[in-house]
Amino acid sequence: MKVGVEISMYPLHKDFEKDILEFIQxxxxxxxxxxxxGMSTQVFGEIDEVFLNLNKAMKAAFxxxxxxxxxxxxxxxxxxxxxxx
Numbered sequence: 001m002k003v004g005v006e007i008s009m010y011p012l013h014k015d016f017e018k019d020i021l022e023f024i025q026x027x028x029x030x031x032x033x034x035x036x037x038g039m040s041t042q043v044f045g046e047i048d049e050v051f052l053n054l055n056k057a058m059k060a061a062f063x064x065x066x067x068x069x070x071x072x073x074x075x076x077x078x079x080x081x082x083x084x085x
Contacts, residue, residue: 003047004078005054008040009061010069019066026057044078 011019024041027034030053032043043050061068 001047004044004075006040006073008071012067
């Protein structure tokens with residue numbers, strides 16, 4: 001089953017950009033192809049692969065001493081990435 005996940009990450013400290021960029025790089029290193037915009041990051045793929053690698057990337061982000069909030073939206077049968085309204 002294919003899914004799309006929209007991820008909003010909110011590091012609760014002043015140097016938040018660094019944590020967000022590191023999280024996105026981790027997603028890439030884990031084999032996901034994140035698509036970003038000014039508000040969130042989206043990943044698409046098979047549910048097991050997406051959540052396995054998303055779990056790894058989130059654990060790495062949580063392993064810092066900084067507090068971080070993640071907000072996820074999950075859609076089954078996601079629209080193609082080139083779809084536009």
